[in-house]
Amino acid sequence: MLNEYFIRRVLYLIPVLIFISFMSFSLIYIAPGDPAEIMMTSPSGGYDEAAVEAFRIAHGLDQPFYIQYFNWLKNAAVGDFGYSYMSEQSVFETVLNAFKNTLKLSVLALAIALVIAIPFGVVSALKHNTIVDDACRFGALLGVSMPNFWQAYLMIIFFSVIVHWLPASGFGHGTDIRYMILPAAVLGTGAAAVMMRMIRSSMLDVMGKEYIQTARGKGLSEKIVIIRHALKNALVPVITVIGLSIGFLLNGSVVVETIFGWSGIGNLVVDSILSHDYMMVQGSVLFVAVIFLLINFFVDLVYVWANPEIRYDKTS
Amino acid sequence: MSDVLLKVSDVSVTIPTEQGTVHAVDDATFSINKREVFSLIGESGSGKSILGQAIMRLLPPNAMFSGKVELEGMEISALSEKEMQKVRGKTVASIAQNPYLAMNPGIRVGTQVAEPMQAHLGISKEDAKSRTCRALKYFDIIPPEVREREYPFQYSGGMLQRAMVAMGTAADPELIIADEPTKGVDVLKKRNIAAIFQKVASDGCAFLLITHDVGFARAMSDRIAVNYCGQIIEIAEKEPFFKEPLHPYSQALLGAVPERGMHPIPGPSPSMIEVPEGCRFHPRCPHKTDRCLTNPPVVEINGRFVRCWMYA
Ligand SMILES: Nc1ncnc2c1ncn2[C@@H]1O[C@H](COP(=O)(O)OP(=O)(O)OP(=O)(O)O)[C@@H](O)[C@H]1O
Ligand code: SF4
Ligand SMILES: [Mg+2]
Numbered sequence: 001m002l003n004e005y006f007i008r009r010v011l012y013l014i015p016v017l018i019f020i021s022f023m024s025f026s027l028i029y030i031a032p033g034d035p036a037e038i039m040m041t042s043p044s045g046g047y048d049e050a051a052v053e054a055f056r057i058a059h060g061l062d063q064p065f066y067i068q069y070f071n072w073l074k075n076a077a078v079g080d081f082g083y084s085y086m087s088e089q090s091v092f093e094t095v096l097n098a099f100k101n102t103l104k105l106s107v108l109a110l111a112i113a114l115v116i117a118i119p120f121g122v123v124s125a126l127k128h129n130t131i132v133d134d135a136c137r138f139g140a141l142l143g144v145s146m147p148n149f150w151q152a153y154l155m156i157i158f159f160s161v162i163v164h165w166l167p168a169s170g171f172g173h174g175t176d177i178r179y180m181i182l183p184a185a186v187l188g189t190g191a192a193a194v195m196m197r198m199i200r201s202s203m204l205d206v207m208g209k210e211y212i213q214t215a216r217g218k219g220l221s222e223k224i225v226i227i228r229h230a231l232k233n234a235l236v237p238v239i240t241v242i243g244l245s246i247g248f249l250l251n252g253s254v255v256v257e258t259i260f261g262w263s264g265i266g267n268l269v270v271d272s273i274l275s276h277d278y279m280m281v282q283g284s285v286l287f288v289a290v291i292f293l294l295i296n297f298f299v300d301l302v303y304v305w306a307n308p309e310i311r312y313d314k315t316s
Numbered sequence: 317m318s319d320v321l322l323k324v325s326d327v328s329v330t331i332p333t334e335q336g337t338v339h340a341v342d343d344a345t346f347s348i349n350k351r352e353v354f355s356l357i358g359e360s361g362s363g364k365s366i367l368g369q370a371i372m373r374l375l376p377p378n379a380m381f382s383g384k385v386e387l388e389g390m391e392i393s394a395l396s397e398k399e400m401q402k403v404r405g406k407t408v409a410s411i412a413q414n415p416y417l418a419m420n421p422g423i424r425v426g427t428q429v430a431e432p433m434q435a436h437l438g439i440s441k442e443d444a445k446s447r448t449c450r451a452l453k454y455f456d457i458i459p460p461e462v463r464e465r466e467y468p469f470q471y472s473g474g475m476l477q478r479a480m481v482a483m484g485t486a487a488d489p490e491l492i493i494a495d496e497p498t499k500g501v502d503v504l505k506k507r508n509i510a511a512i513f514q515k516v517a518s519d520g521c522a523f524l525l526i527t528h529d530v531g532f533a534r535a536m537s538d539r540i541a542v543n544y545c546g547q548i549i550e551i552a553e554k555e556p557f558f559k560e561p562l563h564p565y566s567q568a569l570l571g572a573v574p575e576r577g578m579h580p581i582p583g584p585s586p587s588m589i590e591v592p593e594g595c596r597f598h599p600r601c602p603h604k605t606d607r608c609l610t611n612p613p614v615v616e617i618n619g620r621f622v623r624c625w626m627y628a
Pocket of ligand 3: 364365366495496
């Protein structure tokens with residue numbers, strides 16, 4: 001079944017990838033300042049012309065722009081994104097490590113988001129225009145409009161400072177789940193609010209469909225009608241929103257990662273921009289963009305898979 | 317009277333709305349015998365569908381029901397929702413009008429057809445599957461093993477219509493309530509639907525046909541009930557009804573069909589919220605007299621029932 005459509009979608013990825021790589025690479029030229037001068041400037045402000053020239057040659061910065069780009073692309077294709085100008089560490093490894101941390105946070109955040117959004121969205125729809133629905137919608141409005149940094153500080157004040165349940169911030173070697181709960185909760189509740197509103201309206205729409213009444217007419221219990229006949233169809237349009245949320249989560253939230261001191265990809269991008277670590281900026285921006293692209297690609301596939309009408313149309 | 321299948325007594329349904337209370341069904345009393353095809357005809361908005369929903373106990377949540385519905389001697393209007401679920405789809409099933417709306421677009425047709433069997437017959441998944449294939453084949457959906465795995469959008473309209481009938485009859489119900497089965501379909505399709513229904517009826521299933529298609533009702537039914545503004549105003553065997561309709565509204569209704577010159581019924585359809593006082597047809601009735609401003613009695617004449625002062 002995964003045939004032409006799949007192949008076509010994969011082929012579409014190639015020009016987009018090339019465009020993205022070009023944009024990420026060009027950042028260095030759009031950004032103000034000359035990396036060699038910045039790197040070789042001593043803390044006192046002066047720099048040595050010879051040393052700057054040597055740095056340029058060592059890093060290939062004396063070559064024409066397009067040669068630099070192709071060299072970079074060639075290496076990037078085999079996973080070599082060069083070395084940080086600052087720490088001399090492999091860009092790829094650094095980015096990958098940061099991404100792993102962001103991934104951990106994202107998985108937990110997504111789980112929190114779904115666990116909140118699906119039941120509350122469904123209940124809100126089933127009890128629509130009652131006080132239960134109003135409460136759910138008020139919660140969602142709060143979740144959407146409350147800035148992440150504010151929510152983060154409120155949660156830190158309550159869970160860390162007042163009741164001492166969870167650490168206020170830190171990394172815990174990236175394995176201690178206690179350090180992940182607060183940042184994931186902040187990210188997850190924000191995503192949940194958006195998803196919940198989508199699920200509510202989608203579920204409301206489906207529950208009014210005639211086939212729901214048909215399902216009841218067969219003698220199915222309300223629980224089965226809701227789960228088997230309504231929820232599945234109601235979630236299809238929500239797939240796109242969930243996918244978008246995954247994309248945003250995986251790109252790392254600068255605010256949340258900074259507040260909670262989480263060494264994720266968001267923090268890495270900002271740190272490398274602030275310290276003019278050009279190779280790291282190029283590598284991490286490209287990485288983030290590719291992840292976003294791939295997530296979108298998979299979301300499209302899931303959407304097609306969940307939608308028999310599109311599935312058969314596209315694949316046969 | 318042992319062959320009475322469905323007995324509806326004094327059923328009324330009102331629905332509160334922002335505009336006022338809708339008197340959708342008022343004092344409905346009739347019965348349907350085993351194996352009988354019983355049609356409920358009447359103009360749009362007269363409460364036919366609501367009456368069907370009242371029997372299935374699938375009314376809008378805010379609707380108010382009163383009266384009694386008995387099915388095979390059991391008072392189903394008094395059952396708990398859980399007990400009623402054992403009746404729906406098992407003893408009484410419904411078949412909707414538009415198969416594209418009535419079938420779930422995201423679930424395979426075979427799965428949907430099998431659902432009533434699994435819910436009511438206590439059979440295994442494999443048994444349900446082979447029974448489903450048999451049912452599809454019975455309604456000319458071939459090859460069933462392939463069609464069973466397809467989704468509704470892969471079916472043609474006529475085929476999906478048949479699949480919907482297969483689904484309605486999956487658990488061998490005694491009574492099928494079919495609401496507007498011929499609405500918006502052309503003559504050829506109408507004939508096909510009539511043929512499928514006749515096939516099911518000849519297997520011994522009784523029908524409550526809800527329709528405003530007088531011709532279809534005439535072709536299919538044993539008995540006819542006429543609905544006007546929430547009330548059943550006449551019930552009669554088919555032959556005498558078409559030969560000599562008794563109620564002035566029935567007469568007007570039959571006069572309005574193409575074969576009889578399409579004489580429209582004078583006056584507007586009544587409001588279902590502020591229903592006319594006394595006889596609900598009196599504002600449009602050519603025979604009305606003063607007493608028509610009080611409720612007319614239901615009169616029995618040679619086994620027919622008519623709600624009109626002229627026969628009192
Ligand atoms: N959910 C509802 N809420 C409020 N009023 C309703 C609802 N459903 C139906 N009604 C009203 O109840 C009355 C009877 O409706 P019903 O659907 O039974 O008519 P019908 O005879 O089946 O008409 P049609 O031939 O158009 O299907 C109408 O006045 C309609 O407006
Ligand atoms: S009761 Fe009176 S108004 Fe009503 S149908 Fe009979 S004659 Fe006409
Ligand atoms: Mg109707």
